[in-house]
Amino acid sequence: MKRILITIAYxxxxxxxxxxxxxxxxxxxxxTEALFQVTGEEIELIGGSRTDAGVHALGNVxxxxxxxxxPGEKFAFAVNRHLPPDIRVMASKEVSEEFHPHRVxxxxxxxxxxxxxxxQDPLRRAFxxxxxxxxxxxxxxxxxxxLVGEHDFSSFCxxxxxxxxxxxxxxxxxxxxxxxxxWIQITGxxxxxxxxxxxxxxxxxxGLGRWEPPHMQEILEAKDRGLAGPTAPPWGxxxxxxxxxxx
Amino acid sequence: MKRILITIAYxxxxxxxxxxxxxxxxxxxxxTEALFQVTGEEIELIGGSRTDAGVHALGNVxxxxxxxxxPGEKFAFAVNRHLPPDIRVMASKEVSEEFHPHRVxxxxxxxxxxxxxxxQDPLRRAFxxxxxxxxxxxxxxxxxxxLVGEHDFSSFCxxxxxxxxxxxxxxxxxxxxxxxxxWIQITGxxxxxxxxxxxxxxxxxxGLGRWEPPHMQEILEAKDRGLAGPTAPPWGxxxxxxxxxxx
Numbered sequence: 001m002k003r004i005l006i007t008i009a010y011x012x013x014x015x016x017x018x019x020x021x022x023x024x025x026x027x028x029x030x031x032t033e034a035l036f037q038v039t040g041e042e043i044e045l046i047g048g049s050r051t052d053a054g055v056h057a058l059g060n061v062x063x064x065x066x067x068x069x070x071p072g073e074k075f076a077f078a079v080n081r082h083l084p085p086d087i088r089v090m091a092s093k094e095v096s097e098e099f100h101p102h103r104v105x106x107x108x109x110x111x112x113x114x115x116x117x118x119x120q121d122p123l124r125r126a127f128x129x130x131x132x133x134x135x136x137x138x139x140x141x142x143x144x145x146x147l148v149g150e151h152d153f154s155s156f157c158x159x160x161x162x163x164x165x166x167x168x169x170x171x172x173x174x175x176x177x178x179x180x181x182x183w184i185q186i187t188g189x190x191x192x193x194x195x196x197x198x199x200x201x202x203x204x205x206x207g208l209g210r211w212e213p214p215h216m217q218e219i220l221e222a223k224d225r226g227l228a229g230p231t232a233p234p235w236g237x238x239x240x241x242x243x244x245x246x247x
Numbered sequence: 248m249k250r251i252l253i254t255i256a257y258x259x260x261x262x263x264x265x266x267x268x269x270x271x272x273x274x275x276x277x278x279t280e281a282l283f284q285v286t287g288e289e290i291e292l293i294g295g296s297r298t299d300a301g302v303h304a305l306g307n308v309x310x311x312x313x314x315x316x317x318p319g320e321k322f323a324f325a326v327n328r329h330l331p332p333d334i335r336v337m338a339s340k341e342v343s344e345e346f347h348p349h350r351v352x353x354x355x356x357x358x359x360x361x362x363x364x365x366x367q368d369p370l371r372r373a374f375x376x377x378x379x380x381x382x383x384x385x386x387x388x389x390x391x392x393x394l395v396g397e398h399d400f401s402s403f404c405x406x407x408x409x410x411x412x413x414x415x416x417x418x419x420x421x422x423x424x425x426x427x428x429x430w431i432q433i434t435g436x437x438x439x440x441x442x443x444x445x446x447x448x449x450x451x452x453x454g455l456g457r458w459e460p461p462h463m464q465e466i467l468e469a470k471d472r473g474l475a476g477p478t479a480p481p482w483g484x485x486x487x488x489x490x491x492x493x494x
């Protein structure tokens with residue numbers, strides 16, 4: 001028996017998210033089907049992030065155990081032959097049998113893409129949130145700065161989440177302009193349900209001038225989802241990657 | 248009666264190309280349906296480029312005549328309300344009643360995107376041609392230089408084309424690297440059927456070292472489609488835009 005770590009990229013448009021569920025097609029289901037084709041085993045995946053319906057990934061991760069004799073680094077090519085073209089295993093390798101993606105300190109990086117345009121570019125409609133009004137980028141940067149560090153992010157967590165602690169650490173938030181796009185790139189040690197999308201929706205409100213940047217501090221301290229902005233749409237979000245502190 | 252010029256962007260993935268045809272859904276069909284919703288008229292479009300199935304556009308053009316009282320520049324927003332999200336009219340304006348996109352000197356710019364990677368990024372699978380082997384960019388640039396200028400491009404025209412003269416003028420070919428992508432951007436005063444895709448496929452052969460750059464001159468002079476490389480896949484191609492010398 002050996003444990004394999006895979007890095008997974010996918011366009012989330014056609015899927016009900018990463019995690020397996022009844023009556024809906026998910027990334028996990030497609031991966032386990034492909035792994036069955038390759039190994040003949042009913043493999044159970046331990047996924048890194050349970051991305052939502054419509055959310056994309058360039059570097060989600062998963063681990064699984066197998067009796068297969070295929071060398072760890074060969075799994076990517078073997079599995080890709082049985083995956084639809086909107087899902088690809090980008091890399092694979094053998095890791096220690098104790099390795100578990102949720103039990104090892106990690107940094108995750110998400111990118112949220114906003115297209116600032118009066119008419120949405122149809123070639124990017126599945127990858128950007130279109131905002132037709134001008135955004136004050138400087139105000140958004142100032143508002144974003146309040147979120148960096150370790151905080152209780154209850155205001156930025158979808159209502160109904162059952163998670164015990166809502167304290168998370170944001171290591172960095174960077175806003176960069178790329179042509180008509182604004183990219184919000186966030187690195188942290190963990191994220192609550194919908195956290196990045198609620199941050200993007202809240203920063204957009206700052207950019208639209210609905211309030212002054214220091215108000216972000218009040219939103220954070222209130223620990224009340226009702227004070228933050230809307231949940232930005234899933235298609236603007238991509239899980240860029242994972243870094244594990246040890247592998 | 249007035250004549251309207253529209254600029255059209257679309258993702259070509261779901262369509263059998265621009266031009267209306269029986270038993271297949273095309274961009275033109277969707278546009279005329281939307282124009283009917285807006286004007287109540289059975290409008291005949293004169294399209295700029297008949298892009299193939301799967302080919303994208305950021306700036307294709309079309310003109311049409313209408314009795315509608317909608318001001319020229321308002322058509323874009325009016326028509327977009329009736330178009331699927333993979334087609335958008337990006338701009339519209341009234342032009343003189345004599346304006347015809349094929350009778351006015353114009354420059355068209357196409358971009359062909361190649362992703363150089365062993366595993367295709369699933370988020371760009373509809374927009375890039377994946378080549379897993381390394382490409383000699385310098386050799387491709389040298390080979391491309393032979394194509395600039397006015398030439399008989401018979402070697403770069405799909406067999407069976409009924410066009411009278413195969414002389415066209417390429418104003419520029421630029422190869423630029425963008426991350427793991429190589430962009431081939433070609434501006435010319437007109438293009439033969441499949442010409443940009445055959446040029447991309449032929450330049451890829453130069454990049455793969457199948458022949459030396461000066462062989463491009465022989466391919467051009469042979470006026471024989473059999474000597475050029477394969478027709479690169481449609482999904483890597485985008486019609487970037489049109490410039491008319493007078494409007």
